[in-house]
Every structure is written in C-alpha cells, then in structure tokens.
Amino acid sequence: MTRYTIAASEAAALLLPWYDRHHRDLPWRVSPPMARQGIVADPYHVWLSEVMLQQTTVQAVKAYFDKFLRLWPTVEDLASAETEDVMKAWAGLGYYARARNLKKCAEAVSREHGGRFPDTEERLKALPGIGDYTAAAVAAIAFNRRSAVLDGNVERVISRLYAIEAPLPAAKPRMRQLIAELTPAERPGDFAQAMMDLGATICTPKRPACSLCPFRPKCLALHNADPETFPRKAAKKEKPLRLGAAFVAIDQAEAVYLRKRPETGLLGGMTEVPGTDWTARRDGATTLDAQPFAAAWQPCGAVSHVFTHFELRLSVYRANVIAALPGVEGWWEPIASLKTQALPTVMKKAIAQAIPHAFNQG
C-alpha cells in the first residue's frame, strides 16, 4: 500500500517561485531578494513577531511590533525593562501570558545565552513562551535551519494537499511528519514563510483561490474532493455565560480607582476596576460585598465581553466620591492617563460604560 507523496524538491520548485513573486511585505521580514543574498532577519525581530502572531492576526500585530521595537530596540533592552511597562505596552493584544513569558524569555536570552538567541530548535523550545511552532519558525527564518514549521496555515495547506480525513487535533502528528518530508534543504526559512503566505492568501479557510495556487497540480483535495471542507475538525463546545459586577469609582479630580489582578490565570498581571467574581450564578444579593469601599453605587448599565471559553456579562456600578481616600489594595489613576495603563479590553468597556468620555481623544 503506497501512500501519496510529494518530493521536497518538487514542492520547493513549485512554491518558492510563487513566493518570490507574491510574498507579503511585512515589517519583521527580510525580502526574498535580500534573503537569497544571505541576509538573515534579526532573530530578535523574528522571535518578537512570532510570539505576537500566536493566534493573532498580522493586521493586529503590526502596530504592536513597531511600538515594542521603538521602546526596546534589542533583546537586552527588553530584558532590562520593567515587567509592568511590558504589560502596559501589550494591553489590548490578548493572551497576556505571552507578555509575561516574553519578558522571561528576554531575561533568559540575556542571562543564559549572552544576549544572543540560541540557533537550534531544541534550545529555542526550552525558552519561556516558545513551543513547537515558534521554535521551528525562529530556527528556520532566523537561522536557516531545515525545521518543520507547522502552524494553522500549514495545517490547512497540508490537509488539502494530502486530503487528510482524520480530524484535528488528532491529525497533527501526521501533518508534522508530512511537512517534515516536504520541507527542502534549500531556503527552508522562505519555504516556511511561503507555506504560511499561501495559507493566508490563497489556501484560505473559506473560498480558497485554487486557480491561483502553485500546488494545484499536486492537490488531492482539489482533484478528489472539496478543498474548502479541509481540514476536518472536531466539534467545538459552546461557551457558557458568566455574570459579575464591576465598580467604577471617580473622585473630584476625575481619577478612577484601579487595582492589579493576580499574576496568573485570566488577565493575569493586568489592571482592573474592583468587582465580583465571575460566576454562572444569577445571585445579585452578594454584589455589594465586592465593593472596594462604601459609597453611593449607582447602576449604570452592563457590558458584554467574549473570552476564549466563556461569555461575560458585567453589571457596572458608578460612584462619585469626594476625596481619594481608601487605597487599601489599589490606586487612583487620572482619566487622562488611563489609556497607557495595562487595562484589558473588558475593563476599558466597563470604565467607558460608567464614564463615556474616559477614553476620548486628548
């Protein structure tokens, strides 16, 4: 029983010329002409972009990538930064464990590797926040290693090329084996980026542009099935609804009472306004138990926010207080500087619900 195979040399011959013509120009990339002259992207830039791009769109990452390079031009600069400043700069990008691990990784590179990123997959993967994908990507793109780079784009391309019927995530080891066989020794970094560009622009989740695809003569799904139905995926479960309350206190100088969340877990290490736990209960009786201090709390509506594994509905309460007294666990932050705080989106929504002009220009 012989299985369907595509030679790495054939894959390279089809994909690399396509990449030379149709690659995306991205801020963290070295263009193919430069790459063929032996110019390699800065490992710090590659690593920073790859971490930011985990489960995040290119469009969302661009502005953050520029901001981080402006604030911390080298990995040593980032290693020396205050974690709090890193969290503030990351605010809004999501998955905040990435920011905490980014800082830890920079420190490890500085301390354990003399400020230079290791150039092998194995040693890269030993660093915080670097898993299978990111280790392979940095090794291939920044160090020209022939590593098997498998991300969501590549999974989709591979699943269609070989018409893989097994659903994700169970099929992932099989896909890793296939991409390892398919990756050429020639220009492995460009090959990896080409696979991802192909998945992002041609071999898209919906309505793939198969007529423009360089792999068209080799794609089993195109010839034997419907490419759009790949990759097969296990059914996902629905998100439960959780309820909670948030308290927005404003003093006479228009400062808001904020506090820091625990370092781990949901929105770990980020800033918040005080509030209740977020539970599935509909019990309003305990709401005021969570007030940061006694005040004339007025209900001012609710905000909804969708997290990865649940939906949240927050009842928002507002109180105007005479003076900024308490400060037991938090601090008073002027409205003017709220936008530079480490506030996750759900907290900005809650504050904006209580103070509509809080995040206005100026």
Add this chain to the structure above:
DNA sequence: TAACCGTGGAA
C-alpha cells in the same frame, strides 16, 4: 489529554 488563555475583523 483537555482545559485554559483575548481580541477584533470578516463573512
């Protein structure tokens, strides 16, 4: 292994 962990844009 499966649950946990954000956000915003597109269709």
Add this chain to the structure above:
DNA sequence: TTTCCAAGGTT
C-alpha cells in the same frame, strides 16, 4: 447577529 478564527503555549 452569529459564527469563525488568526504565524499556539502552558498546565
């Protein structure tokens, strides 16, 4: 409006 999901990692 709802659904999907984007260059995943950690526990």
